[in-house]
Amino acid sequence: MNPDLPLFDAYPALARTLPYQGLATLPTPLLPMPQLMAKTGARSLWIKRDDQSGDLYGGNKVRKLEFLLGDALARGCTEVMTFGVAGSNHVLATGLYARKLGLEPIGCVTNQTNSRYVARNLRAGQKAGIEYLCFANHDAVEEGARRRSLKSLRRTGNEPYTIRMGGSSPLGTIGFVNAAFELASQIEQLDCPVPDRIYLPLGTMGSVAGLALGLRALGLPTRVVGIRVVDAQIGNMAACLQLYDASVALLRDADPGFPLLDSASAGIEVRDAFFGQRYAVFTPEGMTAVRVFAETEQVGLEGTYTGKAAAALLHDLGSERDRDQNLLFWNTYNSRPLGAAADSSYRDLPQPLWRYFETEVQPLDRDA
DSSP: OOOOOHHHHHOHHHHHHSOOOOOSOOSOOEEEOHHHHHHHTOSEEEEEOGGGSOSSOOSTHHHHHHHHHHHHHHTTOSEEEEEEETTOHHHHHHHHHHHHTTOEEEEEEEOOOOOHHHHHHHHHHHHHTOEEEEOSSHHHHHHHHHHHHHHHHHHHSOOOEEEOGGGOSHHHHHHHHHHHHHHHHHHHHTTOOOOSEEEEEESSSHHHHHHHHHHHHTTOOOEEEEEEOSOTTTSOHHHHHHHHHHHHHHHHHHOTTSOOOOGGGOOEEEEOTTOOSSTTOOOHHHHHHHHHHHHHHOOOOOTTTHHHHHHHHHHHTTSHHHHTSEEEEEOOSOOSOOOSOOSSOGGGSOGGGTHHHHSOOOHHHHTO
16 A cells, blocks of 8 residues: 655655655645735735644654655665754654654754753653764765674674664655655645745755655745855755755656756755854844744744744845745744653763863853
């Protein structure tokens, strides 16, 4: 029996050839934002509530993990290793869903600017039993991950299944190709116009690339506006288009009937102006957007990713031309409660992580 995904309905061969494990609660709601429309004078403003994408944990990672953890299970793996910063939403989401599937999660993490969510995510990860490995920089991560994989190989005969940062491999990106098909189905069912532009954060790029790819496969003219929230060497147009092309190739290998799409007409726009000083440092514009969304639509955002993407949307709504467009904001944040923290002390975590419980958070987070 095929999984009930719009992408698989359109291309049944994909369901027979691609690994998949259902985890998400789909479709996520597609809703108008009447209060924000009234505040900004926008003609058409909608939100895709991917913050509700899973019962256990929401946000944009769950769609990718359905394919990636499905692949881990299909390969007979018992451990999953992934990468991020200390408070990474991706590392946490991977750990929670891996544990649900009986897989042992390993998170290789580096330092980041402190915010309240870092300690919260670490405590949730601790409760889920994530094995945190801490490193000073990305070069150290590579060597440390290699050593940890060899340890598993010697002990069990198998290396951990490796998921790159953000889950943004071609396979993970297919989760957002399906998201575009899901959106198209909802547009047909609801009184929602086809968006002229979709706004969302651009980090490891899988969400942006997959969404744009799916929209082009459907023949929709929507442009995907990725607001860069990571360093430019990680998230940039060239790398995003390369991921787009690799994802097309994977889909066509799985089903030759999938259209041959050219990234030159991907309809992706990468915006750099809202990044701020560095990754995970909040900006005044981003935190203003967080407050505006909370006050008008009771939608929770945060300062690292979605607040910066929302700041770009609000900036554009200052233009009369843009206010007359059909605009959609894709909320990639998690709104599901994490539950009670682990019973053990945070000092049972590796010592480099203690600082996130013992030092001040950044000023814009203190003032929020």
